[in-house]
Amino acid sequence: MSGVDHTAALGGDTPLFDPTAPLTATGNLRRRMFVSRLVDGSAGIAALVAVALLGIVLYAVVSRGAKALSLEFVFTNPQGLTGGGIFNSLLGSFEVVMIGAVIAAPIGILTGLYLTEFAGRRSRTGRMLTVALDVLQGVPTIVTGLFIFGLLVIPLHQQSGIAGAVALAIVMLPLMARASQEVLLLVPASLREAADSLGVARWRAVLTVIVPAAAGGIITGVILATARAAGETAPMLICNSIFNPNTTQLNPLHGVPNVPMLIYTAYDLAVPDALTRLWGAAFVLLLLILIANVGARLLLARSRAKMGGGA
Amino acid sequence: MGVTAPVARRPAHTKRASRTGDRIMRGLCAAAGIVVAITLIDLAYQLSHDASPAIDKFGVGFLFHEAWAPNFKIFGAADMIYGTVVSSAIALLIAAPLGVAIAVWLAMIAPRRVSAVVGPLVEMLAAVPSIIYGFWGVIVLAPFIQKIEPGLHSALGWIPLFGAPQTTGISMLAAAIVLTLMILPIQASLCRDLFLTVPPELKEGAEALGSTRWEVIRGIVIPSTLSGVSAATVLALGRALGEAIAVSLVIGDANGIHANLFLPGATLAERIANQFPSPVNPLHTASMFYCGVILLAICLLTSLLARKIAGRFDVERRYARAAMA
Numbered sequence: 001m002s003g004v005d006h007t008a009a010l011g012g013d014t015p016l017f018d019p020t021a022p023l024t025a026t027g028n029l030r031r032r033m034f035v036s037r038l039v040d041g042s043a044g045i046a047a048l049v050a051v052a053l054l055g056i057v058l059y060a061v062v063s064r065g066a067k068a069l070s071l072e073f074v075f076t077n078p079q080g081l082t083g084g085g086i087f088n089s090l091l092g093s094f095e096v097v098m099i100g101a102v103i104a105a106p107i108g109i110l111t112g113l114y115l116t117e118f119a120g121r122r123s124r125t126g127r128m129l130t131v132a133l134d135v136l137q138g139v140p141t142i143v144t145g146l147f148i149f150g151l152l153v154i155p156l157h158q159q160s161g162i163a164g165a166v167a168l169a170i171v172m173l174p175l176m177a178r179a180s181q182e183v184l185l186l187v188p189a190s191l192r193e194a195a196d197s198l199g200v201a202r203w204r205a206v207l208t209v210i211v212p213a214a215a216g217g218i219i220t221g222v223i224l225a226t227a228r229a230a231g232e233t234a235p236m237l238i239c240n241s242i243f244n245p246n247t248t249q250l251n252p253l254h255g256v257p258n259v260p261m262l263i264y265t266a267y268d269l270a271v272p273d274a275l276t277r278l279w280g281a282a283f284v285l286l287l288l289i290l291i292a293n294v295g296a297r298l299l300l301a302r303s304r305a306k307m308g309g310g311a
Numbered sequence: 312m313g314v315t316a317p318v319a320r321r322p323a324h325t326k327r328a329s330r331t332g333d334r335i336m337r338g339l340c341a342a343a344g345i346v347v348a349i350t351l352i353d354l355a356y357q358l359s360h361d362a363s364p365a366i367d368k369f370g371v372g373f374l375f376h377e378a379w380a381p382n383f384k385i386f387g388a389a390d391m392i393y394g395t396v397v398s399s400a401i402a403l404l405i406a407a408p409l410g411v412a413i414a415v416w417l418a419m420i421a422p423r424r425v426s427a428v429v430g431p432l433v434e435m436l437a438a439v440p441s442i443i444y445g446f447w448g449v450i451v452l453a454p455f456i457q458k459i460e461p462g463l464h465s466a467l468g469w470i471p472l473f474g475a476p477q478t479t480g481i482s483m484l485a486a487a488i489v490l491t492l493m494i495l496p497i498q499a500s501l502c503r504d505l506f507l508t509v510p511p512e513l514k515e516g517a518e519a520l521g522s523t524r525w526e527v528i529r530g531i532v533i534p535s536t537l538s539g540v541s542a543a544t545v546l547a548l549g550r551a552l553g554e555a556i557a558v559s560l561v562i563g564d565a566n567g568i569h570a571n572l573f574l575p576g577a578t579l580a581e582r583i584a585n586q587f588p589s590p591v592n593p594l595h596t597a598s599m600f601y602c603g604v605i606l607l608a609i610c611l612l613t614s615l616l617a618r619k620i621a622g623r624f625d626v627e628r629r630y631a632r633a634a635m636a
Contacts, residue, residue, distance in 0.1 A: 039524070043415045051429060057444065057492060113343075115344075136354075138617075140552075140610055227438060264442055294435075
């Protein structure tokens, strides 16, 4: 920490330099290297522990869920408490999440464009909008659910898929906007300058040069945000939880069955077969989300490579 | 006068078109930004509007009153605020150091090939939805906790936190563990990204002067990213404070303030998830909206705090990214 005693570092208590001595660390240096190795080791153990802990969770879902999984499980509706599959919930989840994404994506991407292309880099509105996005992203999803409950469910007098979708859209919106912003900032300045020097109008440059260059990253952001929303349970619980769990119901003006609510409402049934179905549902949900994540990341890597090659 | 050279007309024409085009584009983008702002403002308004019956009735005392009796129309949030703070604090105490250690390992110690596999794996774990953690918590973790409670009590019973063993394992401890697992990947992946932005010249310079790896970490990497790491920790904390679903499955939604972690408890978000679908009376609903308002305020503070701490850092990060591209 404080001044290092160099003679000590070189040879401890032997005051004279001995050229024949083997080159091993002694004294202070030895202590420092020991501490360093200790830290290396404990960080490695920490990583191992964390990966193991999280592996335990995933293993529980995968091992139990895989038992329930079959084509029939995915493509039939539930029958009674234990029989059948989760087809209606999958369809319903897909519908609600897609409506949410269709609402959120244009607003999110345009907000990202506004931040990078129209608000100046140091402008006040730009900064305030960024703060608003960060705050919105920090709002707990259950609070978002309460908000939509007050905004849509109370005036319409019933829970509905559309209310759930709007709540999910609010969850996705800041994620999509921030992702678009980050990606648009990565578009090389030379592209913008080239468009400017050719006298291309700003809006044309945005639509034909800047957005295409960032498209891969923007789509990645949209997919990641959608995948995150697909697993959201809290807004569904508040806005879209009243429905018949055994039938297919896709009218968004009424409650639409969905996978998160399927798992949430039925977990305490003391019927082991019902639990198997829930593990299956959890597994399918996890699988879809992870596939979306991997796909989005691959897409990002590809578009990065393309952008690097083109620039 | 109709004879004007087309050469002269065309630029004027395209200029006007481009000006309108620019205006439309700018207007569209600004409108999207306005939608974001309105959403946030309306969210705060709607929540406080729907909470107003409870706010009018209980006032600020709601925060300190330890009672939740829907049938008697008596509501107070002290229990839940306690539960929220305790469960998140325990989660953060475990997850923050562990997450930083994982990040250090991934960014600096692990062989590149290993961290190229483990890094995305950790990021992916941040994408696992809360319902799955909660479901796992109630079916696998709670019975396990119930099994280890007597052992923990006999070994550490002198600490009030490890009091008398209970029968189900549904407890504050289970909630804290589930929250730990949920925020760990966030903390780890955010910090790893931060550590990777430390300029290699600094690290190499320190190494050239004879620093060991630990000295590089302690003297260069941590100090230069400290604000970012703190901001990441605050963000993770915000995430834990607001988690409703996973906690609602494992905490038991019980009243009372207890030091014993083996007893069930409640948090603000979890109470809403548990009781909102079946309210007993309108005041019950309004009180849960009041909980939502408190939650919103807490999370607003954490986001702003994270932003303030990280303020300088964000600039650097953006700078680094721009330099990469």
